[in-house]
Amino acid sequence: MKKFFKIVLGLLMVAVFAWVVFYLYNQSKKSPVVFQTESPKVTDIVKKTVATGSVVPRQEIEIKPQESGIITEIYVEPGDKLKKGDLIAKIQIIPEMVQVNNAESQLEKAQIRFKNAELEFNRKKELYKSGVIAESVYLEEQMAYDNAKVDLQAADNNLQLIKEGVTKKMGAHTNTIIKATIEGMVLDVPVEVGNSVIKSNTFNDGTTVAILADMGEMIFEGKVDETEVGKIKEGMDLVLSIGAIENEKFDAKLEYISPKGVEENGAIQFEIKADVNLKEGQFIRAGYSANADIVLDKRDRVLAINEKLLQFSNDTAFIEVEVADQIFEKKFIETGLSDGIQIEVKQGLTKDDKIKVPQS
Template sequence: MKKVFRIVLIVFFIGLFLGTIGFLYNKSQEKPEMYDTKSPEITDIIKKTVATGSVIPRKEIKIKPQGVSGIVETLFVQPGQMLKKGDKIAKIKIIPDMINLNSAESRVERAQINFEDAQINYNRDKLLYEKKVISESDFQKPRLAYRSAQEELKSAKDNLQLIKEGVTSKSGAVTNTIIRSTIEGMILDIPVKEGYSVIQSNTFNEGTTVAIVADMGEMIFQGKVDETEVGKIKQGMNLKLTIGAIEDYKFNAHLEYISPKGVAENGAIQFEIKASVELDKDHFIRSGYSANAEIVLDKREKVLALNESLLEFSNDSSFVNIETAPQVFEKRFVKTGLSDGINIEILDGISKDDKIKGEKMSKIEQMKEMKRKKDEEKKNKKKSNS
């Protein structure tokens, strides 16, 4: 009995030893890796570039004082108001230069003295002429001097009034102290307030901007394109404009200008572009809205395409791994076409039904895949038995 017990015990330990070795061996063996598979699909490939910029009015005018400097006495308008050409914007109160004012007043006094003297001579000679004491030719000289003195006095007074008020009695309603709009449009901004000093625009001075007026019925997109893309675009191309402030709507635009000169910005050469925007009556575009313009460079419709991440490269060739049996893959070279950065056109090498090796599955995904295959095998057995 003891001998039998001893034999059983020895067999048990030998079995335990062999089982342990087998377990450790199986554990040391690498489990086969499983990969996800994807198939090509028929889709559209659109290669495009994006230009960033803003939407601005085509006509934006800065209104400045012409021929007059002074203080803003009255503002007749406010930002957002619509104007017609010639409408009043502001009235300027002139602060006369003391030297010019003193000279003009002195001129008026001299003209008054000369006029009074000429008037005395004229009245005296006129009485003599009426009594036929002097001839008409003798009377013509004092009469001419009187009229000249009269005109000089009037001119001196007008000049004094012009220096003080910026308007003369001859000009009537026409005066440069009233700033008027030069175009029809909307007031975007009024940089000055009542009481602000303004300077006239002339050859030596840009002048103070009283108002900014723009035609909001004609807007353009102004943006920048990188030098790597500017050679692929041309005038007349259609753009899709996305404005950050207007969600879920894209405006159509047409490229009409590409700058011939680039500008260095942040280490890259940028070229300015302009495109006319097709406005929509249901959406009001404000000046300065930031926008992105999508420019379609090339397009392929309904072609066989594959995710670029599934491609592998060797020298100048590209290839994919085709599944020939479950988790068994074979290298196959392909010919590619247009790419949009995500999907790439497949010209030759694979078909729509091929399964392409993808990313490595995680343990959870592998377990799900194994369960799916087992379920499929059970279904197939039931079908065959039935």
């Protein structure tokens, strides 16, 4: 029995030894590692940051009535192009009864004073013709008559203004007609016929009858994070990408950076504005969302490599250049601008060099 176990143990030891020899032999037969290489290329490198926002008209105004009342007619609709002075709407004034009553009382008093002044003037006129009174007395009475006549006209006009918003002498000049104050496009008409509107006053902004804007001059309004705002300055070029307009870019120039940031979702954001350069015939609708690529720095036609080829030793960048087949030599280089993918190489490399791609 003991002899049997010795034989089995011997066979096991021989099997293990044979497997080790076989494993080492297979390991020695594995093919060597072949490193991939890449060559530098001449390209443009643009370092940029992205701001999100929207494209809006530079000049957008709200048209409000000069008198309170009810809309009786609307002459425009969104999309119409207007010139300064074009009609927008007409309102009917609904006067306050207290004002109407006071105006009517003033008119009646003015009529009474005018009648008395007219009688006295005619009497003094006959006496002056007869030579009974002096000319100075007659002229004084004539002045009183003229003043009473003016007061009567003023009281009558005041009542007309309160009731109708216009007098006969004013002609086409009336507060009941709402007109365009600038040349532009109607963006919105937030009222309808029959709506009550209120004029602007100390306690109320007034009712907006229409919104007008010059669509020929657009600006980009966006926000930049506090980590990026220090890298930009007025006059920088922007490239706008508008989601609603595919395959088209718009040039813009940064013209405003807010001096004060606003906290949004836990981050400080700074407002920026940029003048959008529209080509002839181009039209952008107000409120389109857009992304602006702000060019922080740029290098044209420079030698560059992929950043994944860089290796570092004590904060010094180097690469491994192939000097023979699969034989590489460490080479220190001077780098420049990077866009996050490509990086500029200022010194230490030629276009014909082959660079080792480090394995992850």
